[in-house]
Amino acid sequence: MSAPAPSNRSWYKRNEIAVTPWLFLIPGIAFFALYVIMPIFQSFWISFHEWDGLGEKTYVGTAHYERLFGIGDQNMDRKFETSFWNNLKWLVLYLLAIPMGLFIALFLNQTVRGIRIYKSLFFFPFVISQVVVGLVFSWFYLPREGLLNAVLGFFNLGSINILGDPTLATYGIIAAGLWPQTAYCMILYLTGLNAVDPEQVEAARLDGAKGWKMLWYVILPQLKPATFIAFVVTIIGALRSFDLISIMTNGGPFGSTRVLSFYMFEESLSEFGFRMGYGSAIATVLFFIMLGFIVYFLYSMWRDEKEAR
């Protein structure tokens, strides 16, 4: 070190332990604040304005929110309503990934030859990008060329055009999303099962516990951390669903597969003009839905953190 002013150096020396963490934190915090924390508040701000992304912002108060929820002498925005209900479908049905993942994990938790390769191949869908998963499933569902209808035809079950049917399309996309999500939950549970205390299992076995009872009373309580993480990632995944919808149906048919994240994108960056203000209002609603979950997740983590001390 080229000697800095002596008083300077002794100041650092005296406060070393207090100063050092901040030196290491500043770059990370600065980046994160600029790109993640501030934009959240900017979005709130923009949602009270009319803005095309280029010119001046015009303040419109809560007009966007009134339009979304149909306050006053207007109806609720129908596209928003559809998106909201679809989000709810996503949330509920996406959670199926957790029991499905557990089921596959239990199926694969054996020690036979080649089981490791089976585990990796079952996990495979999670590694592929959602864009490709979306393409793969939209081809799988194709009415003429798709494998699904080929299989249905083989069993003489007729044919369906899942993505062309407004009542089915959303479920078709959720099924595609469940594929990688189940794989993720499976790997969480496989790891959890690996750490299950064998002595407890043996003891329970001696007490005559088996099958469902064993699973429910002995195994599942020990898998609680894995279940918690599976729950967190699945909820977030459900509310973030965008790629699959954009690739598979682009919101159609007749707008039946829109969710809030997709509708927001459409309003803000569509070819019909950039309605950034209205888009931000939709994003804000989505954010507050998510915030409920975030607070719950953080509370759980904070509780664990306190126990650990």
Add this chain to the structure above:
Amino acid sequence: MFPTPIAKRSRSWQLTYQSLLPVALIVWLLPLIAVAVFSIRPDSDFTNGNYWGMPSSFNFFENYGKVFFESDMPRYLLNSVFITIPTVLGTIALSAMTGFALGIYRFRGNLLIFFMFIAGNFVPFQILMVPVRDLTVNMNLYDTKTGLILFHIAFQTGFCTLFMRNFIRALPFPLIEAARVEGVREWQIFPYVVLPLMKPALAALAVLIFTFIWNDYFWAVVLTQGPDAQPVTAGITAFNSQYRAAYHLMSAGSIVAALPPVLMFFLMQKHFIAGLTLGAVK
């Protein structure tokens, strides 16, 4: 072990299980197998309606050759590489430092900052979209790889800080005290004491972030628009409109786009799973 090890079951059970495994796997991967089969079919199979019979010829080289030599795919792939690698390096550098600060030191606001990183990591992308796009445009970085990289680094730092901090927390603390007693300067503890112990965490995060960023689609369409900067996830849609209804080529293209993270996963499986299942075991 639960369920009961198959070795302790009857012979017929074992045989059933052994034969069920491959069947289950094929059913599970069926949509993917279908695409793989499509990707080696010749064009004529599709015009003749031979979708699911035997391919009339093996066109692996023709189809994949077209993807690599007659389309923009190589450019998109290269863009993906040049977006993903700097993001991985930048994120790891930033989060190793934040993780160090939050994991080693006790100070007012430690937990608050930690929770800010976690919470930020959970927010929906759409709440960030308009301001981040605006910021990128104002910095003259719209439709550049740099614009995309900067955002990705910032956002991924949230998740990585969680990971690094918890990893560092689990390191033996007496090591750091010993270093202090030896007279190691406070800032030197990071490069000389902590960093060498963090190799498993660095490897796990590197493969995870590689996969996340390679597979990103949303930010690619928000912050970029042409073959100059777009990564392969966004490029594949352009590729597909170029070869509309040519399913053999679209399938080959998708497989190429999906492959790098798959390779990464199989090469670094242990680290990958260690990263994903962080916290799944107490």
